[in-house]
Amino acid sequence: MGSGQQLYIKAKSIIPGGTQLLSKRPEMFLPEHWPSYYSRAKGVEVWDLDGNKYIDMSYNGIGSCILGAADPDVDSAVKAAIDSGSMSTLNAPEEVELAELLCELHPWAEMVRYARCGGEAMAIAVRIARARTRRDRVAFCGYHGWHDWYLAANLTNDRVLDGHLLPGLEPAGVPRGLLGTALPFRYNHIEELKSIVSQHRDELAAIIMEPIRDHEPEPGFLEAIREIASDIGAILILDEITAGFRLTTGGAHLILDIGPDIAVFAKAISNGYPMAAIIGKAEVMQAAQTTFISSTYWTEKIGPVAALATIRKHQRCDVSKHLVRMGSLVQEGWRAAAQRACLELEIGGIAPLGHFTFTGDHKQAAKTLFIQMMLERGFLASTAFYATYAHQNEHMESYLKATGEVFAHVAGALEHGTVVKELKGPVAHSGFGRLT
Numbered sequence: 522m523g524s525g526q527q528l529y530i531k532a533k534s535i536i537p538g539g540t541q542l543l544s545k546r547p548e549m550f551l552p553e554h555w556p557s558y559y560s561r562a563k564g565v566e567v568w569d570l571d572g573n574k575y576i577d578m579s580y581n582g583i584g585s586c587i588l589g590a591a592d593p594d595v596d597s598a599v600k601a602a603i604d605s606g607s608m609s610t611l612n613a614p615e616e617v618e619l620a621e622l623l624c625e626l627h628p629w630a631e632m633v634r635y636a637r638c639g640g641e642a643m644a645i646a647v648r649i650a651r652a653r654t655r656r657d658r659v660a661f662c663g664y665h666g667w668h669d670w671y672l673a674a675n676l677t678n679d680r681v682l683d684g685h686l687l688p689g690l691e692p693a694g695v696p697r698g699l700l701g702t703a704l705p706f707r708y709n710h711i712e713e714l715k716s717i718v719s720q721h722r723d724e725l726a727a728i729i730m731e732p733i734r735d736h737e738p739e740p741g742f743l744e745a746i747r748e749i750a751s752d753i754g755a756i757l758i759l760d761e762i763t764a765g766f767r768l769t770t771g772g773a774h775l776i777l778d779i780g781p782d783i784a785v786f787a788k789a790i791s792n793g794y795p796m797a798a799i800i801g802k803a804e805v806m807q808a809a810q811t812t813f814i815s816s817t818y819w820t821e822k823i824g825p826v827a828a829l830a831t832i833r834k835h836q837r838c839d840v841s842k843h844l845v846r847m848g849s850l851v852q853e854g855w856r857a858a859a860q861r862a863c864l865e866l867e868i869g870g871i872a873p874l875g876h877f878t879f880t881g882d883h884k885q886a887a888k889t890l891f892i893q894m895m896l897e898r899g900f901l902a903s904t905a906f907y908a909t910y911a912h913q914n915e916h917m918e919s920y921l922k923a924t925g926e927v928f929a930h931v932a933g934a935l936e937h938g939t940v941v942k943e944l945k946g947p948v949a950h951s952g953f954g955r956l957t
């Protein structure tokens with residue numbers, strides 16, 4: 522057993538769930554055999570605790586390392602910030618510089634607040650919307666973090682969040698008093714939002730969604746969302762935490778031509794250093810002054826410095842163009858390799874955030890076998906690929922060659938019913954599941 526697995530066994534005895542993020546649980550990849558921990562990461566290369574080197578063709582810091590791990594430009598700015606004191610009684614001037622840059626990139630926005638993580642930034646946006654409208658309920662689509670306002674959706678029954686990325690999540694610890702405050706609708710299903718509006722028109726503080734993720738918006742969908750929000754006086758909050766900075770330098774909404782009242786960024790804006798921004802129209806953002814939103818570490822300097830360096834490099838190097846090109850190569854490669862192997866795959870996601878699923882009764886076992894065999898070939902791979910600026914053609918070539926071999930093998934194993942037998946450990950988990 523590798524050192525990473527041994528450490529993970531120990532971790533589970535002193536850290537509930539083993540890790541701080543569901544998507545980093547080794548069971549989500551290759552139970553009992555995932556390297557689990559890293560000693561070093563640089564660009565797209567990752568070294569585990571035993572010194573094995575892998576090419577990361579999976580999530581690259583769960584979408585945060587948009588330039589690749591340990592980017593030299595971002596890291597040198599961060600090192601300078603550390604040397605000049607990352608925290609003080611006084612404020613970091615970079616907060617103002619970053620606010621100006623974000624408003625310049627998003628001309629509809631006039632004011633900015635900061636946090637350090639995506640979920641907490643979304644909770645801030647929802648608080649501002651509720652403070653501004655003095656209403657309690659929100660309508661939402663998709664995944665937005667772990668906070669009470671969001672998990673309240675599952676108080677009705679534990680299936681409401683199905684289809685919003687976290688099937689079967691129990692909202693234990695979320696006050697039952699929040700029942701009925703978070704009402705879900707599905708992307709491209711405007712009739713579901715209309716039905717919520719018909720029942721709760723004057724009670725809705727916000728409509729909350731990602732501008733794009735798995736599917737292209739159907740013609741008229743985003744326009745209708747904007748129209749409904751304006752019509753009922755609800756704040757339109759676009760969650761750009763994962764979609765932002767993938768398709769352009771800024772929110773995906775800039776190219777989808779939908780104007781929100783608030784947009785929220787985290788993850789990719791600061792290339793692996795904690796930073797989040799809530800940007801919005803002045804009249805909406807001013808409502809933050811009528812409530813209490815305040816935290817010590819939202820004032821440290823590394824986050825804004827990393828964000829300024831990341832965003833400027835993003836702009837200078839036209840990073841999104843590279844991400845779209847790399848992501849498209851991978852999605853086309855999956856399609857071609859699957860066709861050659863006579864393997865049925867469902868492929869989705871915008872180019873820089875592509876994913877696929879195997880089909881049929883053994884799809885989860887097939888995914889596990891894919892991960893196992895790709896790991897043997899030196900790749901951290903799963904059924905999603907988040908492109909970074911550090912990915913180059915040579916990585917695509919070696920990854921797609923390996924993918925072709927593995928798809929052919931998985932297709933054969935599916936045909937002969939040997940998939941589960943070929944696994945060295947249990948089938949990978951999907952969604953949220955208890956580990957004990």
Ligand SMILES: Cc1ncc(COP(=O)(O)O)c(C=O)c1O
Pocket residue numbers: 638639640641643664665666667731760761762763764787788
């Ligand atoms: C769309 C979206 N919203 C919110 C979050 C939560 O962000 P964080 O994990 O930084 O709290 C994520 C994370 O995956 C996300 O993809």
